[in-house]
Amino acid sequence: MNEHRKIKVLGISTDHDQCECCGKEGLKKTVTILDLDSGVTVNYGVVCAAKADKYDGLEAWKAAKKEINKAVNKEKDLWNQAYSYAFRMLAKAKMGYWEYNEKGQATKWIPESREKYEKLAQMFYENFNKPLGEKIRMDKFDLNTL
Numbered sequence: 601m602n603e604h605r606k607i608k609v610l611g612i613s614t615d616h617d618q619c620e621c622c623g624k625e626g627l628k629k630t631v632t633i634l635d636l637d638s639g640v641t642v643n644y645g646v647v648c649a650a651k652a653d654k655y656d657g658l659e660a661w662k663a664a665k666k667e668i669n670k671a672v673n674k675e676k677d678l679w680n681q682a683y684s685y686a687f688r689m690l691a692k693a694k695m696g697y698w699e700y701n702e703k704g705q706a707t708k709w710i711p712e713s714r715e716k717y718e719k720l721a722q723m724f725y726e727n728f729n730k731p732l733g734e735k736i737r738m739d740k741f742d743l744n745t746l
């Protein structure tokens with residue numbers, strides 16, 4: 601048992617159906633946690649409570665969660681960028697077509713091959729994570745080899 605613990609699990613509550621940590625709703629039960637530092641009690645869903653329980657206190661868990669979210673968002677940004685590059689490259693090579701609305705405005709680009717689009721995005725994504733010297737010159741990449 602860790603004597604430096606700063607949170608205490610008070611018990612299970614059925615009065616709350618929302619997790620105060622992640623906002624998930626419709627929970628049958630929540631775990632009531634007392635933050636010994638601040639004296640504040642919170643109701644967390646079982647999943648978040650189990651994670652929070654691994655940290656020294658709620659502040660530490662919040663800080664860790666922020667870091668986790670930052671990493672997740674960075675990952676999402678990289679994927680978005682990879683898809684955007686793949687789209688531009690395929691659109692430029694006319695390996696796809698545009699959908700138009702009734703006003704004749706291009707609204708959505710459809711890749712000729714979803715598989716190629718995803719493969720190319722994957723390549724861009726991997727390329728982002730490669731050290732500088734190992735990066736592929738994507739502008740020289742032959743789309744026919746996809």
Ligand SMILES: [Zn+2]
Pocket residue numbers: 619620621622623624644645647648649
């Ligand atoms: Zn939660």
